[in-house]
């Protein structure tokens with residue numbers, strides 16, 4: 001396995017563990033002061049797939065340690081500024097003359113600071129006219145100055161006395177923060193600042209690990225935070241002083257570069273000798289709060305920094321202070337992994353001064369000349385040809401990459417895998433992912449096709465190989481050999497992936513023939529999946545993978561997700577419309593009775609368990625029978641009600657008929673008073689006996705009908721209502737009957 005070792009420059013060297021099969025590996029983790037961006041994503045994804053290739057493909061045991069820098073000038077400044085800004089808003093909830101005057105002071109100060117930086121840069125460019133880095137930085141500064149000036153004048157035009165102060169303060173946050181910090185930062189209690197720093201770094205550490213998890217990055221075996229290793233750091237600093245390579249000055253301790261570099265067996269800036277005199281990079285490594293006047297050489301870096309007022313501190317033999325940035329990695333890596341590391345990795349930006357200083361410190365402490373055997377540096381990441389920067393508006397956090405740009409973790413990893421890990425990468429936000437999507441789709445379609453082939457092939461086909469089968473298998477063997485060679489050649493994942501894609505193309509043409517060997521095809525599928533798996537490209541959770549039952553995870557999950565989302569929508573709708581609690585109870589019952597049973601979930605109120613996973617068909621049958629019983633009981637109840645209504649209705653129905661109607665119907669005679677006519681309507685004579693009967697009936701019905709009319713006078717709707725109620729119950733019974741499931 002040949003790798004590019006930054007300590008050996010331009011040639012690849014063989015990676016051999018110091019002891020047996022184990023690789024002791026240290027990686028520089030983040031300084032947790034802000035959100036992680038795509039550059040971080042590339043760095044950590046890169047070392048994740050290299051780690052997987054080394055352990056899962058080449059079979060080495062990797063012991064992987066990562067640090068978190070949670071004591072740092074950037075963290076101190078950020079948390080102090082955030083605190084001062086929030087206190088400022090509390091004191092100035094509305095815009096006052098004082099607030100306007102503060103903005104008028106803070107903003108120009110900030111802009112002038114940027115202008116001074118630009119002037120320095122232009123001076124520097126006169127000395128080094130061809131330095132691209134300086135030019136890029138000048139462009140960046142020019143943009144920032146312009147943006148700040150525009151923001152300032154726009155804000156001052158619209159600001160109004162008495163309005164809520166949070167918006168104008170938010171616009172001016174950066175300059176107001178540094179203005180307030182210059183005024184009050186040093187007066188803050190050191191213990192308070194320690195607490196603020198702790199809260200700040202914990203927040204961003206959590207965010208960092210959430211991002212890493214989303215990117216599918218394996219966690220380290222050991223996580224070390226500098227705040228938890230201060231005594232070990234002090235011990236190492238003491239040893240370096242004892243060995244003559246460090247000195248105390250004004251409560252800080254510095255590394256004596258001259259002494260170290262001129263001692264036989266040692267050399268300073270092994271990784272990047274060309275940067276050894278780069279004051280700007282040196283200053284960045286030292287941090288914005290570092291003292292500058294108390295060193296023998298201006299390039300002597302801090303091992304231990306004296307803490308000034310308003311800065312967190314830990315006790316030490318040199319007074320209260322805190323670790324310098326570089327010493328933490330040397331100390332913690334040695335505590336966990338021992339005095340010699342097999343592999344140390346990090347982003348290329350860390351080469352100088354951070355990694356060069358780590359090397360010098362460890363060598364100065366242990367007296368050997370090689371602390372790290374293999375130094376791996378992942379390449380830089382540009383966005384659409386430009387350096388990523390917040391002011392250039394091309395700054396993409398990992399979260400934005402997922403949420404706004406809609407990249408998936410697999411796509412990002414695929415993208416990084418298709419670039420040489422140690423080379424600079426130009427990340428193309430729009431066009432770049434199109435190619436990845438195509439490749440991803442190509443792989444998925446292949447896996448789907450193979451799945452189909454295997455599921456359809458239930459017979460025992462003829463497995464004797466034809467020349468066609470032998471040829472395909474030879475392609476597989478050739479691919480396996482070449483992928484192996486690519487991975488041994490400095491983890492050339494790009495070549496390996498392209499070889500796999502060629503192999504898939506070969507299978508695709510093979511599949512178009514009629515005589516296909518299932519065993520051969522599934523062997524190739526398994527190989528392709530295994531190598532993608534080694535890279536951390538997981539295709540097994542997509543819809544193409546066969547689970548134990550031959551159903552994909554997605555297909556299993558979808559109906560449950562649907563039920564969950566529908567229920568959520570119902571609840572949201574109800575809440576928006578301010579529905580009463582009945583609405584929500586009905587929704588819950590509906591979920592229990594209608595939605596979850598077909599999914600084989602039996603939800604139980606007041607049971608020993610909230611739910612059971614049951615046999616779907618059996619449970620549906622049980623529910624059906626319960627429903628039939630329930631409807632039948634309702635019909636029973638309604639029928640009783642109907643009978644009562646019917647009796648009442650029939651009674652009034654009899655009384656409702658007028659005496660004239662009654663005698664017409666019964667005897668076919670027409671009479672309007674108590675005088676019975678001689679002839680009926682058919683012209684027949686009415687006998688005396690009948691006349692008597694008719695008159696009796698007439699009188700009786702007159703009394704009855706009077707009762708009815710009296711009731712109607714009292715309650716004009718009573719008859720209609722009775723009739724409607726009766727009809728209604730009749731209809732309800734019919735409806736219930738139609739609802740009985742068959």
Ligand SMILES: [Zn+2]
Nearest residue numbers: 028029329354
């Ligand atoms: Zn480090």
